Amino acid sequence: QEAPTIRWRLTSGFPRSLDTIYGAAETFADHVKAMSGGKIEIQVFPAGEIVPTPQAAEAVATNTVEMAHTCSYYYWGKDPTFALGTAVPFGLNARLMNGWLYQGGGNDMLNAFYAKQNLYGIAGGNTGVQMGGWWRKEITSAEDLKGVKMRIAGIAGKVMEKLGVVPQQIPGGDIYPSLERGTIDAAEWIGPYDDQKLGFNKVAPYYYYPGFWEGGPTIHFFINLDKWNELPEDYKAIMINAGAYANTDMMARYDTLNPGALKSLIAGGAKLKPFPQDVLEAAFAASHEVYDEISASNADFKQIWDSMKAYRGEGYLWYQVAEYSFDTFQIRNRTKG
Amino acid sequence: MKGLLRLSGVIDRISLFFGWISAGLVLLSCLTSALNALSRYLFNISSNAWLEVQWQMFAGIFLLGAAQVLKMNEHVRVDLLYGPRSHRGKLWTDVFGIIAFLFPAMLIMGFYAWEFFMTAYLSNEHSSNAGGTVLWPVKLLLPVGLFLVLLQGISELIKRVAGLRGDSDETLEYERPVQ
Amino acid sequence: MLEYGYMAPTMFAGLVCFLLFGFPVAFSLAALGLFFGFLAIQVGYFGPEFLQALPYRTFGIMSNDLLLAIPFFTFLGAVLERSGLAEDLLEGAGQLFGPFPGGLAFAVVLVGAILGAVTGTVAASVIAMGMISLPVMLKYGYDMRVGTGVIAASGTIAQVIPPSLVLIILADQLGVSVGDMYLGAVGPSILQISLFLAFILVLALFRPALVPPLPAEARTLRGWALALKVAKGMVPSLVLIFLVLGTIFLGLATPTEAGAMGACGAILLSILHRRFSVPTLWQAMVTTARITSMVVFILIGATVFSLVFQGVNGGRWIEHMLSSLPGGRTGFLLFVMVFVFFLAFFLDFFEICFIVVPLLLPAAHALDINMIWFGLLLCANIQTSFMHPPFGFALFYLRGIAPPEVKSRDIYWGSIPWICLQLIMVGILVFFPGVVTGFIGEHEELDPAAVQQQLDNLVVPGIEAPDTEGGLPGLDIAPAPDFSEPAK
């Protein structure tokens, strides 16, 4: 039987200017086209050209477009379980996320949930641990967080709210002038490479780390479930492989681009600061309160979060032996050779 | 024609009513925004809910107000060719425009908007911000607003046809003052 | 059918026909989009389910909180106008000029510049400016072409004076920082305001009848009496306008919220001046609601058009046009400016920013063009599109608020000299990039050694300096994990 020709539209959740993230969708499309000998052609549209990002998942579910490349957690307002597909505070880092998705049952559980939304998900990118955002003043203890007005979205905002932060999701265009004048005190974005373009180092110089709410956020390709089920097996394999490549490639790009960006941010006045220990501990406790609250009323969330949490325990048990020792030794000797 | 004109009168009053709500939301959204800014500045107290109701009221302003704007004939036109037309020519322009442009646009958009609302309603969708609001009420505004414009379109069509038949002496001038 | 095909160019031709027909713009745009949508479904560009994107996009407009500036600033303008405070302000300016012509127009440009500095959106400032100044200009016998032209032009200044939504979005698309973009905008803002003022001066000198001074009977006062009257008229509104700026400056309000603060301030001011009445306030609310509906419905119509335009691969069509760019810096810039100028007749600013600008970037980078300079060139160019008859958005907004005695042809003809002024400005920016780059200055940069120092001083959490600063101190890595019972 002749292989069918497929022409799909993909709406990205990101603008072209976020080249590393947006670019992963084009990488995916290029590889799918090459592997299928041109039979599968996926046209990538930046966020908003067809549908705005907050509607991208619904647009795929209703087959308005066949595919999206976006963050699952943008849609957690429909069901909190969506948040687990990308990242939750104190979740997994990028490598453990992949371990859990590919080998720890994560993909299967998530896709069982996505199927209820008429979606099929393929992991397609990771930013690695993000930064903790730009702050106008220093945070020396969890006490300092009280009354801090911060632009921080999603479940992370809910956690920060428990610590006394006032989450304010002001319009994107208002962030810079508001941060400059102190209308808000802090705003978080991604990591050095993407943050560099916003120039927040000029108006809110304290650059905190780690962004504990996004330890290894996975970006997903979402495909309309009916369209996915109609695909011949070889096409499915092609897409899964192209997704795996895009997943690795985005992380590789960030690992390559972030060091230089970090240096030029520091040169431009950014002051690197680690979150104090009690902030991390308070946030850790607050996060688990939130998960318990959601788990009490949402079986999907509970099942998937429990699995992720168990994987985290096992994963870090192994990490603290060889990985951590090797990494810390390498870090200490970074400058020597 | 008499009965139809009476229907048109009823529709006009419905639009006027929603026009009042729309006007009320102007002041309400302004006060909400100003008070939220003040309380955030003075007491570090605010919530994303206060930010969200502002754009939800904004949506209410234009969706509930659009029918009244249509009634007042204040939706802007490119009047390069429209302006010089005779009175009857202008009436015909509107008869054609309402049937061929306005009705299909509002029907098709309204149909999809209803499904859009139902999806949010059935999943009880919330906004994705901490402390955010339930979204179906504001999503309901969309089909309602489009339906109100459609309804007002019917009223305007009746008035234009009555004007063409000489059953109505309403002027229906376009360039009427806003004030 | 994923190639760009003939559909996208046909849509532009269709746009002209549909809009010229004379039915309201909002519904004509939507109907045009749907008309081509059905053609596209027949031809096979997409299925009917593609149109489900319509509510998604409309909801994007509903939930775009930056658009709140439209009702807020319109309300501010309406309260100032209804309460007579605006008239006092502009009449005060007119009094200052005494028998010299052009006073009102100068005041409009300056107030437009200040409002422009506050609002990010053209709709908000054109409408607010129009409500404040058109009635006064009519009253004192201004030529309507000059009057509407100066208002549309002053309203579009909002684009280039920081804080500006246009500059923020352009900065994002061009990958430069908003702060640098704002600094780069200082020169062009001054240049633009000067050009406008110079034009009015020329009119005042050579065609004083078009911009008459206040009539003799309106300026009987002299000396202290005059100063007092002027102060009483102008000071409250000026204080209000600076308060609006001040709330941003103090960190009290975001630029969007500043509009709401301003509107509430205007109500308070009218109470203090004993000009307040409930019917006046109600009229201002009703006017604001109607203007907001009118403006946003145009945006909704436009979103139907651009959805289908994207669906028939309009983006690829534009890409194709740009693939034949001429080489060389000057050739490239000239082509881009002319191309964007014509595209801007049809596409609104956001579409140009999101569709066209990213396509220009690779070539601009290859030619080593300063991105901030490039951005301000684009910005100045796009401003022109807002003023271009008969489809300029600023003209639509002005038409929406102008009293009936102002004819559309006045608005159209009135815009032309200002378009020429803007083109002169684009020319100056092209040939004298220093106007932009001169204000950016050198960044204070740490030297590489200092950067290295900061990086080397970072604490390696939990190892060298437990329990000191941040990270994960006190982590006990001593006991080896128990491997006797392997994890499942």
Ligand code: NA
């Ligand atoms: Na982030």
Ligand code: NA
């Ligand atoms: Na501005």
